Amino acid sequence: MPKSKSFLQAVINPFKFHSKTEKEGDSLDTISAQEQKHFTFQTLVAATKDFHPTNKLGQGGFGPVFKGKLEDGREIAVKKLSQSSSQGKKEFLNEARLLMQVQHRNIVTLLGYCAYAAEKLLVYEYVANESLDKLLFKFGRQDEFDWNKRYATITGVARGLLYLHEDAHTCIIHRDIKASNILLDDRWIPKIADFGMARLYPEDETHVHTRVAGTSGYMAPEYVMHGNLSIKADVYSFGVLLLEIISGQKNSTFNLDPDCQSLLDWAYKFYKRDQTLEIVDKKLASSMVPDQAALCIQIGLLCTQSDPQLRPTMGRVVIMLSKKLGTLEVPTRPGYLGARYRRSHRGNTSSSTAGISVESSSQSSGSTNNTNTASASALSATATASTSTNYRLRNPRGGV
Ligand SMILES: Nc1ncnc2c1ncn2[C@@H]1O[C@H](COP(=O)(O)OP(=O)(O)OP(=O)(O)O)[C@@H](O)[C@H]1O
Numbered sequence: 001m002p003k004s005k006s007f008l009q010a011v012i013n014p015f016k017f018h019s020k021t022e023k024e025g026d027s028l029d030t031i032s033a034q035e036q037k038h039f040t041f042q043t044l045v046a047a048t049k050d051f052h053p054t055n056k057l058g059q060g061g062f063g064p065v066f067k068g069k070l071e072d073g074r075e076i077a078v079k080k081l082s083q084s085s086s087q088g089k090k091e092f093l094n095e096a097r098l099l100m101q102v103q104h105r106n107i108v109t110l111l112g113y114c115a116y117a118a119e120k121l122l123v124y125e126y127v128a129n130e131s132l133d134k135l136l137f138k139f140g141r142q143d144e145f146d147w148n149k150r151y152a153t154i155t156g157v158a159r160g161l162l163y164l165h166e167d168a169h170t171c172i173i174h175r176d177i178k179a180s181n182i183l184l185d186d187r188w189i190p191k192i193a194d195f196g197m198a199r200l201y202p203e204d205e206t207h208v209h210t211r212v213a214g215t216s217g218y219m220a221p222e223y224v225m226h227g228n229l230s231i232k233a234d235v236y237s238f239g240v241l242l243l244e245i246i247s248g249q250k251n252s253t254f255n256l257d258p259d260c261q262s263l264l265d266w267a268y269k270f271y272k273r274d275q276t277l278e279i280v281d282k283k284l285a286s287s288m289v290p291d292q293a294a295l296c297i298q299i300g301l302l303c304t305q306s307d308p309q310l311r312p313t314m315g316r317v318v319i320m321l322s323k324k325l326g327t328l329e330v331p332t333r334p335g336y337l338g339a340r341y342r343r344s345h346r347g348n349t350s351s352s353t354a355g356i357s358v359e360s361s362s363q364s365s366g367s368t369n370n371t372n373t374a375s376a377s378a379l380s381a382t383a384t385a386s387t388s389t390n391y392r393l394r395n396p397r398g399g400v
Contacts, residue, residue: 037112039123044068044078044114051080057130062092062196067126075126076111083118091196096122098195102168106160108183108193127183127191132241136179137250147287149188150245154296155321156190157182161238162314164192165231173229174198177237178218179244199229217252217262221335222308232308236335238317239303243267246296248281264304264334271301271331291325298328306335 047068048055057065063082069075081092099110114121129135132153135145157177164172174181174192181194197213214223220236222228240251243263249256251263260266263279270278276294284293299320305311310332312320320328 037110037123039112039114039121041114041116041119041121043070044121044123046071047076048078051078060194062095074111075128077124077126079122079124081120089120092120092122094198095195098172098198101170102164102172104160104163106156106190106192107163108191124193127193128186129184129188131180131193132182132184132190132245133179135184136244136248142248142281142283145283147284147289147293150284151289151292151296152188153182153184153190154242154245155318157192157238157241158314158317158321160190160192161234162318164198165234165314171231172198173231174234174237175229176214176218177234177241178215179241179250182241215252217250220308221306221337224337228308230308231313232311235303235311235314235317236308238314239300239311239334240264242296242300242303243279246281246284246293246300247279248283249279262334262336264301264336267297268301268331268334271297295321295323295325295328298325298331301331301334302329304334304336305332307332 045051047070048066049068051064051066055066055068057067057077059065060079063080066078066080067075068078081089096110096113099108103109108127109125111123111125113123135141161174161177164174172195174195175197176194177192181192183191183193185191214237218237218240220233223233223236240263243249244251247263247267249263249266254260254263254266257266257269260269267276267279270276276297277288277290279297280288280293299312299317302320303311303317
């Protein structure tokens with residue numbers, strides 16, 4: 001076997017029973033151009049001090065993530081697929097496969113893997129400032145996260161997404177852009193992480209057999225309700241994330257204003273009143289650049305418009321971020337799932353990060369009940385979700 005193929009083959013082989021078709025295997029071969037990146041289990045045990053709880057960075061749908069240090073001094077994050085992982089081996093392999101193909105300063109680097117007996121582990125560069133959700137919503141570190149850092153985060157994530165959509169060798173739709181999937185390094189450079197749900201789409205692909213999956217508060221309404229998946233679903237999630245970064249408010253648990261059902265609704269309300277900056281996080285009072293903040297909010301609203309065709313591409317977003325206020329289109333009303341859905345959903349989940357999964361019957365593998373999964377009945381309360389196993393993908397690069 002040529003050395004360039006060995007990494008992916010070694011990752012894939014332990015999962016082989018999950019490989020659906022020869023075609024999938026072939027495409028993995030053709031995308032493989034990697035050096036041997038195998039880590040021995042012993043190396044990772046030593047690096048993480050036997051996966052000591054004090055080294056645990058967090059817990060995702062795959063299982064725990066541990067911090068480690070290699071003998072050469074490099075700091076790493078080790079994602080360990082738990083035996084009981086509900087998210088599943090398929091997504092784990094998907095993440096390895098997708099990340100092998102991408103290299104960008106705003107996308108987390110996969111250093112290698114380890115498959116040892118029943119253990120499956122992925123090894124990443126360690127990203128020192130951890131995830132954006134912890135900075136924005138948890139640790140009381142919001143003061144550290146001043147305007148310049150937030151603006152740099154917005155532009156960095158926009159560039160990373162632009163790369164995935166337009167510059168990677170095949171269009172990649174991430175499908176789970178959210179605050180906990182953006183990591184910030186020691187220089188506050190944002191890195192898009194967690195490719196377990198991402199999908200590769202060749203340019204000429206028109207249909208996809210998939211399921212609707214993602215995190216509530218971030219999913220585009222046309223995707224949740226009709227299974228229409230395009231790059232504009234990521235653009236929508238990016239718009240939500242942008243408004244969260246600026247307001248310090250979490251969309252899925254928004255309850256600041258009884259007249260508004262979501263953060264998007266709230267932002268739109270003040271935009272229409274010409275009081276756009278009312279939504280800005282009070283912690284940014286001294287550091288904010290008002291015109292930049294107003295521009296960003298307008299871009300966030302353009303990205304979350306109900307009609308996906310009206311949403312800009314990420315290429316356009318990157319250009320808009322460098323424009324002057326007053327030169328942009330006027331956003332129409334944001335799209336989000338209705339009040340009935342939100343009530344039902346809240347009643348069914350205790351976690352604000354819980355999401356939705358509408359499963360197609362042909363995809364009922366062990367990967368179905370991921371941590372991002374809430375009851376599909378919550379969805380059906382309002383939306384007439386497609387029960388078809390074939391979700392249509394209309395020109396993923398050009399919109400729905
Ligand atoms: N490369 C990394 N460097 C530093 N911390 C990391 C790294 N990767 C993950 N983490 C930490 O581990 C946590 C869990 O990450 P993981 O990607 O497995 O799940 P998640 O995105 O939090 O949740 P889910 O899988 O349900 O979407 C993250 O929130 C982050 O704090």
